[in-house]
Amino acid sequence: MRNPAAPVAATGSGTELLGSAVTRLVRETGASVAMLYLLPRNDTTLQLAVLAGVPGQLTTPWTRVPLSAPMPVADAVRLRCLIWLGSQEELARRYPRPALVLPYRFALGAAPIRAGATDRGGLVLLWPGSHPPQLTDEEREAVVRGCHGIGMLLQQSESSGYPILAGAQPRVLPPPEPPTPKPGEAIATAEFVRRLPGGSCSLAIDGTVTFLNDGAADLLGVPADEVLGTLPWVSLPWLDNPTVEDHYRAAVISRQRTSFNVLRPPDQWLSFHLFPNATGISVRIVPTTRPGPKDIPTPSLPAASSVPSRATALYHLMHLAATLTEAVGTQDVIELIGDQLMPAFRIQTLVVMTAVEGRLRVEGRRGTRPSLMDRFDGAPLTSPTPATHGLTTGIPDFYSSVTELKRAYPSAGLDATVAACAVLPLVVSGHPVGALALAYDRPHRFDLDERALLTSIAGLLAQALDRARLYDAKDRLAHSLQAHLLPHSLPPVAGLDVAARYLPSTRGMGIGGDFYDLIRLDDTTAAATIGDVQGHNENAAALMGQVRTAVHASAGAPPDEVLARTNRLLTDLDPGLFTSCLYAHIDLARHTVRLATAGHPAPLLRHPDGQTEVLDLPPGLLLGIDPASRYPTAEVPLPPGAVLALYTDGLVEAPGVDIDDAATELASHLALALDQGMESVADALVRYAKRATPGTDDIALLLLNALSQEG
Secondary structure, rough: OOOOOOOOOOOOOOOOHHHHHHHHHHHHHHOOOOEEOOOOOOEEEEEEEEEEEEOOOHHOOOOHEOOOOOOOOHHHHOOOOOEEEHHHHHHHHHHHHHHHHHHEEEEEEEEEHHHHEEEEEEEEEEEEEOOOOOOHHHHHHHHHHHHHHHHHHHHHHHHHOOOOOOOOEEEEEOOOOOOOOOOOHHHHHHHHHOOOOEEEEOOOOOHHHHHHEEHHHHHHHHOOOHHHOHHHHHHHHHHOHHHHHHHHHHHHHHHHOOEEEEEOOOEEEEEEEEEEEEEEEEEEEEOOOOOOOHHHHHOOOOOOOOOOOOHHHHHHHHHHHHHOOOOEEEEEEHHHHHHHHHHHHHHHHEEEEEEOOOOEEEEEEEEOOOOHHHHHOOOOOOOOOHHHHHHHHHOEEEEEEEEHHHHHHOOOOOOOOOOOEEEEEEEOOOEEEEEEEEEEOOOOOOOHHHHHHHHHHHHHHHHHHHHHHHHHHHHHHHHHHHHHHHHOOOOOOOEEEEEEEEEOOOOOOOOOOOEEEEEOOOOOOOEEEEEOOOOOOOOHHEEEEEEHHHHHHOOOOOOOHHHHHHHHHHHHOOOOOOOEEEEEEEOOOOOOEOOOOOOOOEEEOEEEEHHHEEOOOOOOOEEOOOOOOOOOOOOEEEOOOEEEEOOOHHHHHOOOOHHHHHHHHHHHHHHHOOOOOOOHHHHHHHHHHHHHOOOOEEEEEEEEEOOOOEE
């Protein structure tokens, strides 16, 4: 019998080069599990490239991890530090999503992989549950040294023209070979096992049976050759219970002994004791007449199923439910359902549809059959297709073969696009709002277990989509309001190359109080301003509009006076919100800029030779606190070729990172883009911010490049 848990070989380029590095790192740190992630250039999603210590199916929910996800490896890469979780309790407190799916005893470390100033990926290591709650200095040094070596390997491969890329599936490293027995040991060991009471059995790390003695075969009630090479909960129907596989998973991940009792029909209770290590799991099976509270009764449903085992399916279902609670927009929901559902249920094509003005509209698609998607998109709700039937009636349909599909919908023309499919209505408060189509490249039998699970998943998806559509509507409104409050375009100023960016936060309504502006004063002078109103709601946005208006009204006056007038206006309005603001008066004839700040991050100045610094400005109080506040002015040279970068704190602020260090790091990225136009520089700084910051705050950026006479 083929092992359904067998890993698929990775197709990535060069991941085999990383295997020995990961193996050595596991040996030096004493870790039991390693997960190596790679971060493609100009991407914000980590991809699992190499896996050691556990079978691939246990890591399916985490093969792709966005940098914005609340996961240890994402935080380690984004914050560029080692994340240590010494217990399952600490994992649950700081990262509830993975703790919910992996309620086992283990310690976890996550570390960034970098090459120079470039983020290359991240590493996750798991230690057995017996590990002390603290990481030793030797272990920490081994992790840092190993990550540095992997980073150098990635850099060297890229420099040689053969970059290492993650494959569609991670490369799963084989477990270490057990020691070769000495002469005579094999016979002695066989005799030792034969003399033991009960049965003895051995499982590989992936759960397949690799050894079964006569005593174990007798207790299990099957010939040994019917069990060898199979997963026991697949080949033995009475072991098809989520709790059985959960004990196996606990043993593999925690590397600690676990035991349970289970009823073999009709009346024989058996006690299983699992002893794991890096090479597999030894199992002792003995009869027992003492059923207890943790005993597992005979399952009421048959085991023969085309869906993965019930424990595996529930494992993915639980992870999906936890993940969907964090999804915001419609596309987020569709990406998550595709990432989790398709590999877990071996689905080749997935389509999410809604009804719009009497027609089907494809909201999202994944998979290998685009022609199936084309058949559905834009079809009238009166057309004879399984999608319209599911959406209009709320009744799920399952078609195990082309014959069944053609019999039900002879005119739909779907026989050339799929071999089997399921169409599940997406129902919210009793009303169908859409449909989920799942297609297979081969005939597929949908038994009762799978139908129930897929229907449950469709219910989760419907609720998540309903929330996401509400979020999308609010987000569109927020962006419309933001677009009207921010300048549609910046005025052309002779002698300046200008670029600006605004990015709403990735959480919340996507509306906030960050603003920027450029004001042309005359042929040789201009004013630039940037600011941040406290909060992320419509009140912050409204106050932002008032601040911009006040600055415009005073533009042309000395910077200290502009801020003082704006401050008096805000204290009179008493909005209950504070505002940071920076105002710059640029004199292109004199090649100078005068600046004043009201509690705003200091700008960056890149000199014509590429040297970049964080300007040291005299501090000023936030606007809206004290009507008598004064705002000292500083004047600095702005020669041709110099670049002034104004930004809000969302570009640099991250948990656990000193704001001054973050500003210095941003300055180094500005210095690297010496020969680029401001639009390209703005894009580069935004990409940096997406990796370095959590995205929970708005970002505003204004770049001003003083051009030479020839420019």
